[in-house]
Amino acid sequence: MYKLYLELLVTFFKIGLFTIGGGYAMIPLIQQEIVRHGWLTFKETIDIIAISEMTPGPFAINAATFVGVKTGGIPGATFATVGVVLPSFIIVTLVAKYSARFKDQPLLQYALYGLRPAVIGLIASSAFLIARATFFMTPSGSVCIFADIRNVLKMVNWRAVLIFVVAIIASLKYKIHPILLIVLSGVLGVILYSV
Amino acid sequence: MDKGDKLKKIRKLFFVFFRIGAFTFGGGLAMIPFIKREIVDSNHWIEEEEIVDIFAMVQSVPGVIAVNSAIFVGYRIAGIWGAVASAVGVVLPSFIVISAIALFFSSFKNIPVVARAFEGINAGVVALIITALFQLIKPSIKDDYGWTIAGIVFAIMCLTNISAIYVLLASAAAGIIISYMKKRKEA
The missing domain is CATH 1.20.5 (Single alpha-helices involved in coiled-coils or other helix-helix interfaces)
Incomplete structure (x- = not known):
């Protein structure tokens, strides 16, 4: 049990240390780590994103708490959550203490010049990988290319595609709130998967 | 500042950030006006000009905005225990909610x-x-270098099993190298 607690602490410390650009950018890293440890399946990690959107707190922290509870109960959740917050705690208190004009450091600015576009690439990849796991009825690995193109159309989950189209229009064109978007797609899921 | 006064501040920090934590739906940038109202307008803990710097800073270090702001403000107001109280306060609401959901989620689903x-x-x-x-x-993304980095990161993440950590480290290095090259060109 103590080994699990330590593993949760270390893994989520690592995730916390590399949580740059907040929220969505960290989805790929969190999914990689959680699935690699066998704590949850890829599909289950998508559920956490939805739950995160409907409850208080950012995704990285919610994911830590959720995985911690699932694997090691409330103590597990405590270790995972402390782990994900600890890097920020150390770095931010150091910055607050020395109060250097931190954001004016040129090296940091240069690094961010490369990191900001990388965050876009990360978010795009998480959209792609989640879309593939949702729109196609295939086991989700991490390879993009489908082995057999002829079977692709047969495997398309048309209900999911339809819900996505409605949701993306509601979101981009009518700018509905993320919580409403989740509720809307949930209701559509109940209706479409019942027929 | 005497000890009782400090303790009172630490307790206040905890409750203010608990409230902020309870309302950070979805998290991220949407939280900034809410944090500013509590910290600057209601409690006058931090000056208006300084909070802008704080928000810029907390976005350029690891972590999420709400938690980083809590730690920074807590430390400024009441030292290390202020930072602890604020961090625990801001995380606790989601910790409680998510724990409850995780315990029942399998049977619920x-x-x-x-x-x-x-x-x-x-x-x-x-x-x-x-x-x-x-x-x-x-x-x-400000220029073609940005598009290139984004494209490469996207391809690596979709096509390989390489950890996002290495991808981020390489991107930071690329940012530093490109920036230096650009500076040299200008000089």
Whole structure:
């Protein structure tokens, strides 16, 4: 049990240390780590994103708490959550203490010049990988290319595609709130998967 | 500042950030006006000009905005224990809610209606991420170098099993190298 607690602490410390650009950018890293440890399946990690959107707190922290509870109960959740917050705690208190004009450091600015576009690439990849796991009825690995193109159309989950189209229009064109978007797609899921 | 006064401040920090934590739905930039109202307007803990610097700073270090702001403000107001109280305060509401959900989620998802709802929600999540992607492109990508980095990162993440950590480290290095090259060209 103590080994699990330590593993949760270390893994989520690592995730916390590399949580740059907040929220969505960290989805790929969190999914990689959680699935690699066998704590949850890829599909289950998508559920956490939805739950995160409907409850208080950012995704990285919610994911830590959720995985911690699932694997090691409330103590597990405590270790995972402390782990994900600890890097920020150390770095931010150091910055607050020395109060250097931190954001004016040129090296940091240069690094961010490369990191900001990388965050876009990360978010795009998480959209792609989640879309593939949702729109196609295939086991989700991490390879993009489908082995057999002829079977692709047969495997398309048309209900999911339809819900996505409605949701993306509601979101981009009518700018509905993320919580409403989740509720809307949930209701559509109940209706479409019942027929 | 005497000891009782400090203790009072630490307790206040905890409750203010507990409230902020309870309302950080979805997290991220949407939280900034809310944090500012509590910290600057209601409690006068930090000056208006300084909070802008704080928000810029907390976005350029690891971590999420709400938690980083809590730690920074807590430390400024009441030292290390102020930082601890604020951090615990801001995380606790989601910790309680998510723990409760995680404990019951498996049995909850076995209900057919709920399972169908989550099938739909998965598709909605894709729309949500794409929306966030579109909003972030403009402030994040300034030139062709940016597009190139974004494209390479996307390809690596989709086609390989390489950890996002290495991808981020390489991107930071690329940012530093390109910036130096550009500076040299200017000089």
